[in-house]
Amino acid sequence: MTKQELKEKTNGVVLDVLITEKGSRISAENRYPLEVARDARKPVIAEMVEKAFGVHVLKVRTANMKGGMRYVRGTRRAVADPTWKKAIVTVRGGERIELA
Secondary structure, three states, rough: OOOHHHHOOOOOOOOEEOHHHHHHHHHHHHHEEEEOOOOOOHHHOOOOHHHHHOEEEEEEEEEEEEEEEEEOOOOEEEEEEEEEEEEEEEOOOOOOOOOO
């Protein structure tokens, strides 16, 4: 599922599935990190994940990730990264969210 398809299927609540080292490690515990809309609330996130991936959500934990200035390597240019929201969704044992 592409980013655009995921965004359309969840009405813009779930923006992306985060694929990181930590995400790979906690996926063994049935927890999956997602990038979500900044104004999304936990019950709405749970509902949209269940709808998009066909799993049963047990718990949703959210964190606001602070943006900041980032310097582009090899140049003197600084780029501002926006603030975004991360959700770690716990699903029922034996169920999976397909990442790709």
